[in-house]
Amino acid sequence: MGGKILKRYSPMVAIDVATEDEALTLFDRLTVAPRPILKIGMELYYHLGPAIVKAAQRRGFKVFLDLKLHDIPNTVKRAMYVLGQLGVDFTTIHAAGGSEMVAAGAAGLRAGAAAAGLPTPQLLAITQLTSIDERVLHEEQHVNLSLVESVQSYARLAERARAAGVVCSAQEVQAIRQVTGPDFLCVTPGIRPAGFAKGDQKRVVTPRQAHELGSNAIVVGRPITQQADPVAAYQTIEQEFLAEED
Numbered sequence: 001m002g003g004k005i006l007k008r009y010s011p012m013v014a015i016d017v018a019t020e021d022e023a024l025t026l027f028d029r030l031t032v033a034p035r036p037i038l039k040i041g042m043e044l045y046y047h048l049g050p051a052i053v054k055a056a057q058r059r060g061f062k063v064f065l066d067l068k069l070h071d072i073p074n075t076v077k078r079a080m081y082v083l084g085q086l087g088v089d090f091t092t093i094h095a096a097g098g099s100e101m102v103a104a105g106a107a108g109l110r111a112g113a114a115a116a117g118l119p120t121p122q123l124l125a126i127t128q129l130t131s132i133d134e135r136v137l138h139e140e141q142h143v144n145l146s147l148v149e150s151v152q153s154y155a156r157l158a159e160r161a162r163a164a165g166v167v168c169s170a171q172e173v174q175a176i177r178q179v180t181g182p183d184f185l186c187v188t189p190g191i192r193p194a195g196f197a198k199g200d201q202k203r204v205v206t207p208r209q210a211h212e213l214g215s216n217a218i219v220v221g222r223p224i225t226q227q228a229d230p231v232a233a234y235q236t237i238e239q240e241f242l243a244e245e246d
């Protein structure tokens, strides 16, 4: 479907758990090939800070630090400078903060990484959260665009502001590809294997659909971490997503 996808990553597993013990147990269980990328979000990072990032890196994982920064440009730039020194592979910012804020965040990230002698993490801009639907967009955010137009607009903004890509639903990937360059990344949460409860997610697809729609990477939390056998769940999802191109 569409053109060839330049880059596919192993699934990113959202380690949304409350304690260090639970996180480390998952890290150790997920030491399989191909390695998942571990997504550390607000819950774990606010609790444990950079130590939990280092614990994942010591075990050889790439880390996606998903803190979704959104503040005035100067504050975001200074915070991203700090995150740039952690050696993470991906991090996030809200496109809704505007192009000046995203550009400031990208500059701060580059400067922090350079000061630490590290590669610059890939900055991903959140477009519309996958828990948002058309009703919320129109009735609560008072946006007049359709959801896909809003996501496309944020993707253009993010690319101009030097983000490496966006976070969106796989449902919007093809529309984003129409307005961005070929190496711009589309990272897609809202992944639900057939039969798994949507929960708070609204714009969902299966791992296979994400593959077909051209997602560069899928983000999966509960369908892996809440299973009795998270490793088996990860491997099934990984095979579905990284299946050979037809």
Ligand SMILES: O=c1ccn([C@@H]2O[C@H](COP(=O)(O)O)[C@@H](O)[C@H]2O)c(=O)[nH]1
Binding pocket: 014, 016, 041, 126, 128, 129, 130, 131, 167, 168, 189, 190, 191, 201, 219, 220, 221, 222, 223
């Ligand atoms: O639009 C977004 C942006 C980030 N997320 C994050 O992805 C995972 C999804 O977890 P599930 O348990 O698979 O629903 C979670 O960490 C979110 O913070 C997102 O869902 N949507």
